[in-house]
Amino acid sequence: MIGYRKVTGDLDLTGKVAVVVGGAGGIGEATARMYAHKGAKVVIADCKDNCPEVAEAIAADCGTETFGIKCDVTSQASVDAMVAAVKERFGEINVLAAMPGFVDLYRATDIEIDNVEKHIAVNAVGVFRVCQAVANVMIAQGKGGKIVCVTSQADFIAINKHVGYTMSKAALVGMIKVCALEWAEYGINVNGVAPTVVNTYMGEKAWQGKVKTDMIEKIPAHRFAETDEIAAAVLFLSCDESNMITGEDLVVDGGFTIY
Ligand SMILES: NC(=O)c1ccc[n+]([C@@H]2O[C@H](COP(=O)([O-])OP(=O)(O)OC[C@H]3O[C@@H](n4cnc5c(N)ncnc54)[C@H](O)[C@@H]3O)[C@@H](O)[C@H]2O)c1
Numbered sequence: 001m002i003g004y005r006k007v008t009g010d011l012d013l014t015g016k017v018a019v020v021v022g023g024a025g026g027i028g029e030a031t032a033r034m035y036a037h038k039g040a041k042v043v044i045a046d047c048k049d050n051c052p053e054v055a056e057a058i059a060a061d062c063g064t065e066t067f068g069i070k071c072d073v074t075s076q077a078s079v080d081a082m083v084a085a086v087k088e089r090f091g092e093i094n095v096l097a098a099m100p101g102f103v104d105l106y107r108a109t110d111i112e113i114d115n116v117e118k119h120i121a122v123n124a125v126g127v128f129r130v131c132q133a134v135a136n137v138m139i140a141q142g143k144g145g146k147i148v149c150v151t152s153q154a155d156f157i158a159i160n161k162h163v164g165y166t167m168s169k170a171a172l173v174g175m176i177k178v179c180a181l182e183w184a185e186y187g188i189n190v191n192g193v194a195p196t197v198v199n200t201y202m203g204e205k206a207w208q209g210k211v212k213t214d215m216i217e218k219i220p221a222h223r224f225a226e227t228d229e230i231a232a233a234v235l236f237l238s239c240d241e242s243n244m245i246t247g248e249d250l251v252v253d254g255g256f257t258i259y
Contacts, residue, residue: 011239014039017090022100024048026200030227036062045071073126096134098127099150105161116164123168144187146238151192156257180247189246191237196253197224221254
């Protein structure tokens with residue numbers, strides 16, 4: 001059961017341990033900063049080498065405890081080691097933001113099957129690997145928990161040259177629904193946040209030149225999103241304020257998928 005807890009609208013995470021996978025940059029780092037601002041102890045996990053530095057910078061800015069650890073979601077051993085290290089450092093895990101991401105754009109006639117498989121290995125299976133490992137910790141703790149994955153507007157609408165990415169994110173939406181269904185009895189909410197283009201390394205890689213200006217023209221808000229705007233939605237889905245929301249994929253797209 002996902003129990004009722006009176007909420008204030010403060011989106012408070014004081015005393016919670018929050019793990020951000022894909023946290024060394026972009027939306028992940030913005031989310032980690034917001035969690036820290038709301039009082040959580042924050043773990044930065046990412047396949048990049050700079051996790052400890054990102055964690056230290058957030059601790060210095062927000063005055064909360066943080067921990068940075070390298071983790072590749074395509075490796076079971078790496079994920080298991082990260083989860084064990086977090087438990088050793090902070091004792092428990094209450095919130096997981098799972099948002100590692102890979103994108104490489106080709107038309108469906110041209111993309112190599114290896115490339116499709118890499119999208120699925122990182123964005124779908126890799127995210128599931130982390131969710132499964134952390135959910136088992138949350139179930140053993142017996143206190144429920146919050147899991148938020150970052151999906152994409154590509155869940156809702158076809159986008160040129162996004163076939164590998166879209167296949168992986170569509171699989172992630174399916175995963176979110178099944179995990180939300182199965183883990184509700186343990187008090188665990190599982191949700192997605194589906195952004196439009198966000199001004200990050202990935203956003204710059206996928207949207208340049210004319211495709212960028214054309215895309216901005218199609219978005220009713222007439223701009224791309226900033227990382228803190230996505231982090232705010234992830235934060236909401238990580239707090240008691242959203243206890244009655246599970247299995248959802250919340251679009252944050254400036255109106256792009258209205259059409
Ligand atoms: N930027 C956009 O336009 C956009 C739009 C919709 C959805 N998203 C999604 O948002 C999420 C965050 O992306 P971002 O825009 O912040 O991009 P980003 O490239 O800044 O961040 C992605 C992070 O994932 C990490 N990562 C990649 N592979 C990994 C692996 N195997 N194991 C662990 N970490 C790994 C990277 O090192 C990086 O820090 C992704 O899931 C992405 O698909 C992004």
